[in-house]
Amino acid sequence: MAGFRAYCDFTSGTNFISLKNGAGKLELSPEESRHLCGSLRAVKTDAVEAFDLDGNIFACEISEASQKRAVLNILSKVERAKSDSQIYIAQCLPKSKAFEEIIRQSVEVGAAGIIPLLSEHTLVRFSDNIDAEKKLKKWRVHIIEAVKQSANFSSFELPPPQGFKDFLADSGKFDILIDASLRQNSKPILETLSEASKHLIRPFKACILIGPEGDLTESEYDAAESAGFKPVTLGGNVMKCDTAALCALSCAVNFFMVK
Incomplete structure (x- = not known):
């Protein structure tokens, strides 16, 4: 999936509840929002790979693009083969x-x-x-x-x-x-x-x-x-x-x- 990459804490309150309930939305931190929508100039509907440091990845699309608050719609979970x-x-x-x-x-x-x-x-x-x-x-x-x-x-x-x-x-x-x-x-x-x-x-x-x-x-x-x-x-x-x-x-x- 081509596009941007953004770190996301999937265990934080809002995101954890969203994933648990199948709501399909992720909210980035203010720092990540500023980097994605400010420095990288990503806009609404742009593709984003949201990841954590435990090997979890979600293919997403930006639904709200602001340097203060970026929200992603989850399209699918990305499965990758683990190295042996x-x-x-x-x-x-x-x-x-x-x-x-x-x-x-x-x-x-x-x-x-x-x-x-x-x-x-x-x-x-x-x-x-x-x-x-x-x-x-x-x-x-x-x-x-x-x-x-x-x-x-x-x-x-x-x-x-x-x-x-x-x-x-x-x-x-x-x-x-x-x-x-x-x-x-x-x-x-x-x-x-x-x-x-x-x-x-x-x-x-x-x-x-x-x-x-x-x-x-x-x-x-x-x-x-x-x-x-x-x-x-x-x-x-x-x-x-x-x-x-x-x-x-x-x-x-x-x-x-x-x-």
Whole structure:
């Protein structure tokens, strides 16, 4: 369906009741209304794909077009095949701008989510849970913008930041674990993915660990390998963490796409 794309909270009071009762109407937030009817200049009867971040999509048509309040008529629910490969980036938090770029690229390339980590060399810290919630809210805006750009409507997970050790303790839920590493024992990423895929049963979850600015410490590398992460190299050059995340994710997404 050609047309515009707009984020919609299907769980909000008005929209939840509308969907539950089969009323067939969705009301966009003031921010989305302003973007759709102001910045993008959408008008009444224009086609819109309304989406959330859980993989739900509705084909709609604008019935009320105002920068203060946009209302959509639901034409149909869009069903899309779910991928049988979910690839996550476990990213030790870099500076704000770099992480925002990692979010955008991860959505556009096709990650299933990003797990923000607090490691020893992480420069970003949170004063309290309220501060972390503010960051999450800001990061969600970048996810939404990337979905609009890429039309990648698959669900995308972004949990609250967690400690490095806590993450490793919970990493057993993944079927493939790789660590973008500068260590000498690292193997080429495609070689490691090929070995890991030989006995892989779909659907599966893979996780790529990316260090922060300043890299992981030796003890963190050791802990990751003890938890089952396979060290991989992305080539002979030393990359910034946002470049490494994009490179590793692109390799993994394309590798499993053709398998």
